[in-house]
Amino acid sequence: MSELEGRFADLMTSRPAAIADPWPLWRELRETAPVLELGPAFAVTRHADVKAILRDPARFSSDSNRRGTRAAELRSRLDEEQRRAFDEVYDFQGRFVVATDGEAHDRLRRIAHRAFTPRRIAELEAAADRYVDELVDELAQEPVVDLMQLAYRLPLMLIADLLGVPHADRSLIKGWSDRWGRNRGGAETGPLMDAHTAMVEFRAYVEAMIADHRRTPGQTDLVGALLGAEQDERMSAVEIAGMFFVLLFAGHETTTNLIGTGLFELLRNRDQWAKLCADPAGVSPAATEELLRYVTPVQWLNRVATEPVEIAGTAIPEGATVLLLLASANRDPEVFASPGTLDLSRTDAGRHVALGFGPHFCLGASLARLEGRIAFRTLAARFPETELITDAITVEGNAKLRRLQALEVTFQVC
Numbered sequence: 001m002s003e004l005e006g007r008f009a010d011l012m013t014s015r016p017a018a019i020a021d022p023w024p025l026w027r028e029l030r031e032t033a034p035v036l037e038l039g040p041a042f043a044v045t046r047h048a049d050v051k052a053i054l055r056d057p058a059r060f061s062s063d064s065n066r067r068g069t070r071a072a073e074l075r076s077r078l079d080e081e082q083r084r085a086f087d088e089v090y091d092f093q094g095r096f097v098v099a100t101d102g103e104a105h106d107r108l109r110r111i112a113h114r115a116f117t118p119r120r121i122a123e124l125e126a127a128a129d130r131y132v133d134e135l136v137d138e139l140a141q142e143p144v145v146d147l148m149q150l151a152y153r154l155p156l157m158l159i160a161d162l163l164g165v166p167h168a169d170r171s172l173i174k175g176w177s178d179r180w181g182r183n184r185g186g187a188e189t190g191p192l193m194d195a196h197t198a199m200v201e202f203r204a205y206v207e208a209m210i211a212d213h214r215r216t217p218g219q220t221d222l223v224g225a226l227l228g229a230e231q232d233e234r235m236s237a238v239e240i241a242g243m244f245f246v247l248l249f250a251g252h253e254t255t256t257n258l259i260g261t262g263l264f265e266l267l268r269n270r271d272q273w274a275k276l277c278a279d280p281a282g283v284s285p286a287a288t289e290e291l292l293r294y295v296t297p298v299q300w301l302n303r304v305a306t307e308p309v310e311i312a313g314t315a316i317p318e319g320a321t322v323l324l325l326l327a328s329a330n331r332d333p334e335v336f337a338s339p340g341t342l343d344l345s346r347t348d349a350g351r352h353v354a355l356g357f358g359p360h361f362c363l364g365a366s367l368a369r370l371e372g373r374i375a376f377r378t379l380a381a382r383f384p385e386t387e388l389i390t391d392a393i394t395v396e397g398n399a400k401l402r403r404l405q406a407l408e409v410t411f412q413v414c
């Protein structure tokens with residue numbers, strides 16, 4: 001194994017020291033090995049190649065948890081009980097809109113759109129405004145404020161509203177989602193077994209919720225819309241649970257990372273923070289776009305080649321897992337000038353692929369953007385004096401979804 005491959009393998013184990021700063025590795029890969037075979041997968045690092053694959057679902061399937069060389073390799077390491085859990089987790093995950101292809105994907109995506117009507121988004125925007133103010137008021141009581149509290153709680157509050165989950169159940173939901181999330185990347189057996197238990201508990205919760213909604217017809221929320229789809233026989237019960245799960249999961253941990261790591265980057269790049277504070281309402285949309293690019297909350301996506309293909313001169317066999325390194329693509333100097341610099345004035349930040357591209361483009365993009373915008377704007381407008389306690393922060397979570405353990409600041413209210 002080469003030194004570069006060794007570092008990549010180290011990163012994939014999600015060791016805190018490795019995930020603290022993946023950017024030099026992404027740069028080195030992009031410069032020296034834009035398509036690299038790494039164990040059971042190929043990593044693709046350049047913006048043009050990543051985008052070309054994302055717009056080619058026929059040759060690159062999204063069903064990458066059940067199919068492909070990486071899934072087979074992970075599965076081969078497991079004992080019988082773990083293998084059963086693996087199959088159950090990934091059969092369920094294989095029904096998620098994000099993991100389907102072709103007609104099945106079109107159908108689920110059309111149904112999922114029912115959750116994101118302009119009226120619903122406007123309601124969520126009003127709620128986000130209120131929630132951020134309330135959370136910030138509460139946090140401001142403390143001499144040292146952990147902004148990760150805002151980053152965790154806001155997305156969870158909004159996704160719970162979107163899904164019609166009672167407020168009292170938010171912590172249950174967060175527990176299941178955290179346990180499911182730790183299995184991302186799927187290389188460890190402990191998190192796999194825990195994700196399996198979380199899945200079983202969560203499915204029972206959704207089934208009870210659906211039964212409850214059936215007894216009270218006439219709802220206008222997401223569950224009502226999904227049940228309507230079920231009655232039209234366009235959606236099975238397991239697909240409804242899957243839709244719930246994917247919206248919940250995709251809808252909060254990702255946004256937590258945008259807000260948490262985004263605020264950290266703003267606060268340590270003081271010239272950029274000053275730019276935002278000078279005009280919070282005007283600059284916050286561009287800040288959100290640039291931070292999506294710079295932070296890349298989901299560092300990569302997986303696909304499986306459905307036929308032999310060649311990318312940037314490298315032959316990729318049928319069935320190979322391909323890792324699309326969004327984080328690397330978003331710092332590709334072929335597309336972005338001085339890509340390693342956070343620059344809120346950048347006019348082309350929107351060319352990032354942080355929300356995906358093509359048929360699977362993020363369904364929650366408008367919600368993600370409004371949450372980032374409101375969090376960054378409110379903090380800059382109300383507490384421009386905010387200072388980091390330290391910029392030595394600990395990154396946890398995993399290599400794909402890097403998350404700050406804490407983000408301690410003082411508000412220094414005048």
Ligand code: HEM
Nearest residue numbers: 097098250251254255258297354355356360362363364368
């Ligand atoms: C900063 C926050 C977010 C980031 C970085 C993000 C990123 C992404 C990315 C990269 C994809 C493409 C997946 C692929 O091509 O395989 C995606 C898809 C998706 N996202 Fe997001 N997302 C965010 C927030 C949200 C929110 C708030 C929701 C829902 C409330 C959501 C729901 C979804 C769904 C359902 C898909 C699957 C779409 C499909 O397969 O057609 N996301 N997201």
